[in-house]
Amino acid sequence: MSGSEKDDIVLEVENLQVRFATLEGDVPAVNGVSFRMQRGRTMALVGESGCGKSVTSYAILRLIQRPGRITGGSIRFQPRQGEPVDVTALKEGEDELFGLRGGRIGMVFQEPMTALSPVHSVGEQIAETVRLHTEATPEQARTRAIEMLGRVGIPNPEQRVDQYPFEMSGGMRQRVVIAMALACSPDVLIADEPTTALDVTIQAQIIGLLKELQQELGASTLLITHDLGVVAQLADDVSVMYLGRVIEEADVRTVMKAARHPYTQALLQSLPGLSTEGDRLTSIEGHVPSPMEMPQGCPFHPRCPHAQPGLCDQGEPPAMQAVSDGHRVACARVHEIGGPS
Amino acid sequence: MNAPLLSVRGLSKHFPVYDKGFLRKQIGLVRATDDVSFDLMPGETLGIVGESGSGKTTAGRTILRAHAPTSGSVIFADGRGDSVDLATLSENALKPLRQRMQMIFQDPFSSLNPRMTVRDLVAEPLIIHRLARGDELEDRVVDMLQKVGMQPEHRMRFPHAFSGGQRQRIGIARALIMHPSLVVCDEAVSALDVSVQAQVINLLADLQQELGLTYIFIAHDLSVVRHICDRVAVMYAGKIVELAPTRQLFDSPRHPYTQALLAAVPDPDPDVVMNAALGGEVADPGNLPSGCSFHPRCPLATDHCRSDRPELREIVTDVGVRCHEARA
Numbered sequence: 001m002s003g004s005e006k007d008d009i010v011l012e013v014e015n016l017q018v019r020f021a022t023l024e025g026d027v028p029a030v031n032g033v034s035f036r037m038q039r040g041r042t043m044a045l046v047g048e049s050g051c052g053k054s055v056t057s058y059a060i061l062r063l064i065q066r067p068g069r070i071t072g073g074s075i076r077f078q079p080r081q082g083e084p085v086d087v088t089a090l091k092e093g094e095d096e097l098f099g100l101r102g103g104r105i106g107m108v109f110q111e112p113m114t115a116l117s118p119v120h121s122v123g124e125q126i127a128e129t130v131r132l133h134t135e136a137t138p139e140q141a142r143t144r145a146i147e148m149l150g151r152v153g154i155p156n157p158e159q160r161v162d163q164y165p166f167e168m169s170g171g172m173r174q175r176v177v178i179a180m181a182l183a184c185s186p187d188v189l190i191a192d193e194p195t196t197a198l199d200v201t202i203q204a205q206i207i208g209l210l211k212e213l214q215q216e217l218g219a220s221t222l223l224i225t226h227d228l229g230v231v232a233q234l235a236d237d238v239s240v241m242y243l244g245r246v247i248e249e250a251d252v253r254t255v256m257k258a259a260r261h262p263y264t265q266a267l268l269q270s271l272p273g274l275s276t277e278g279d280r281l282t283s284i285e286g287h288v289p290s291p292m293e294m295p296q297g298c299p300f301h302p303r304c305p306h307a308q309p310g311l312c313d314q315g316e317p318p319a320m321q322a323v324s325d326g327h328r329v330a331c332a333r334v335h336e337i338g339g340p341s
Numbered sequence: 342m343n344a345p346l347l348s349v350r351g352l353s354k355h356f357p358v359y360d361k362g363f364l365r366k367q368i369g370l371v372r373a374t375d376d377v378s379f380d381l382m383p384g385e386t387l388g389i390v391g392e393s394g395s396g397k398t399t400a401g402r403t404i405l406r407a408h409a410p411t412s413g414s415v416i417f418a419d420g421r422g423d424s425v426d427l428a429t430l431s432e433n434a435l436k437p438l439r440q441r442m443q444m445i446f447q448d449p450f451s452s453l454n455p456r457m458t459v460r461d462l463v464a465e466p467l468i469i470h471r472l473a474r475g476d477e478l479e480d481r482v483v484d485m486l487q488k489v490g491m492q493p494e495h496r497m498r499f500p501h502a503f504s505g506g507q508r509q510r511i512g513i514a515r516a517l518i519m520h521p522s523l524v525v526c527d528e529a530v531s532a533l534d535v536s537v538q539a540q541v542i543n544l545l546a547d548l549q550q551e552l553g554l555t556y557i558f559i560a561h562d563l564s565v566v567r568h569i570c571d572r573v574a575v576m577y578a579g580k581i582v583e584l585a586p587t588r589q590l591f592d593s594p595r596h597p598y599t600q601a602l603l604a605a606v607p608d609p610d611p612d613v614v615m616n617a618a619l620g621g622e623v624a625d626p627g628n629l630p631s632g633c634s635f636h637p638r639c640p641l642a643t644d645h646c647r648s649d650r651p652e653l654r655e656i657v658t659d660v661g662v663r664c665h666e667a668r669a
Contacts, residue, residue, distance in 0.1 A: 049534050201601060204604075204615060230607050232608060268609070
């Protein structure tokens with residue numbers, strides 16, 4: 001990778017904090033997340049339920065609703081043309097924020113049935129996005145909708161454009177959602193669990209489509225998922241999250257084959273891989289603690305086989321440290337633990 | 342070999358579709374589960390896999406008579422009494438048998454009554470069947486909770502106080518407290534995170550050993566099925582299209598649909614490139630294609646497949662395939 005390419009950061013999240021006010025106190029859903037997305041690449045945010053990966057993606061579009069709020073950090077977005085934008089500083093209702101959502105940053109949601117309006121045809125819904133973000137006339141917007149439907153592999157787009165979501169299967173609907181997200185040629189595409197609600201053969205079709213579109217359109221993609229198989233097939237770079245923090249980041253091969261954080265290692269080992277049979281699965285002891293009872297020290301220490309009393313269970317959570325070029329791990333014992341066993 | 346615990350023959354469940362008019366004329370028929378046959382040996386785990394709408398859940402429910410079957414027979418013989426045909430038994434005759442066959446559900450959030458404590462949830466089956474009371478009841482609840490890895494001190498808490506994995510343990514305790522012979526696990530680990538999923542899979546395997554359970558394991562996740570099952574039935578559009586021992590099914594899948602299903606699983610190794618995906622959509626069981634239901638998506642389809650419905654044939658010992666083109 002050349003130096004200039006490496007510096008072409010499209011999105012930079014720095015020490016992001018998101019808290020939800022509840023009756024029992026503030027819940028820190030995202031607790032100091034930092035990462036950088038390079039233009040034209042796909043970065044995956046991976047983690048289990050409650051790790052804060054979806055909240056992070058919502059924060060990028062400023063979609064966090066009360067009682068949640070962004071309490072700290074910055075999100076810097078650098079469009080292809082124009083000045084960088086500090087997303088956290090934008091005011092609600094401002095035109096610039098409006099232009100980001102669905103315009104320069106597109107979003108694909110998990111559940112294609114709830115992401116689409118049941119009372120508008122899919123064509124109207126795509127055209128609406130186009131008309132909100134560009135100067136297009138209704139005819140141009142409709143043409144764009146048909147073009148996008150064709151692009152995402154929907155057969156007979158001229159007829160399909162007037163259909164309603166209920167007339168389509170789950171896989172087709174997800175294609176429509178992708179078409180809508182890409183209709184305004186965004187700089188960044190956020191895909192939140194884009195294949196989780198789909199059957200496995202349909203999931204394979206959508207993975208193939210996303211790969212194809214990546215190569216064709218070169219949109220930088222932020223992929224939010226819990227599925228390590230989907231990560232391996234789609235992502236270039238990976239950030240693993242646990243309890244509201246990024247605990248390991250590297251390129252996809254390094255994470256899948258030479259992970260250094262005990263949590264990432266355990267996560268990979270607990271996969272009932274297609275190649276294992278009969279043996280007991282390696283499971284992670286215990287369960288993810290509630291964010292209300294955040295452990296002292298390293299958030300993973302109560303479940304970690306390598307935890308060392310006096311080191312891992314007190315003070316601040318360990319900071320990210322580099323173990324090799326581009327590979328950073330938040331573990332105090334990373335140099336003693338070594339690679340995957 | 343011993344006699345099978347369960348012998349399912351030609352089991353079908355069809356749901357009629359009515360129009361919206363006053364006369365409610367029948368306008369269609371959804372063949373949710375169609376002509377399902379298999380034997381299940383005591384202590385065995387049979388996996389049933391398929392995509393949404395393949396009829397796997399309906400098959401599981403019809404076997405336990407949660408649905409009345411349209412046709413077919415389900416012979417159940419667990420050695421604790423005469424062998425009976427569950428498909429035709431009256432509700433009254435069925436009730437005492439219910440304690441010997443139990444179900445574990447997918448969603449631990451909606452399958453547990455939020456107003457009942459853990460103790461009440463786990464004790465309820467024993468109370469309904471009048472199997473225990475007083476101290477014996479309490480002892481059995483505590484014992485069962487320990488077996489599934491829960492702390493008995495937590496038994497006066499309500500389900501909301503527990504995580505997904507722990508709730509699934511409560512569901513398992515509730516199903517197993519009556520010492521059933523047959524347990525149908527319907528997507529029992531699908532809603533759980535990977536690390537917790539592994540714990541629950543290990544727990545189910547341990548309990549099978551300890552209590553001599555026979556499982557029907559319904560799932561859409563092939564890797565989980567591979568891990569836990571002895572034999573696997575693959576369903577497509579209501580029918581079993583391949584039934585084989587797990588290793589054979591995964592090493593040499595013979596039905597083109599099984600092959601496509603295995604190829605569609607995203608590999609966690611980034612250097613393994615996924616093959617071209619299967620085109621088309623899952624067949625609609627309310628409007629099945631002629632001949633083989635899979636032919637519109639099948640790369641091997643011939644005119645024969647478009648006109649004639651294939652039967653499940655045993656092409657190698659223990660391997661049944663519903664395909665005209667499959668060869669040994």
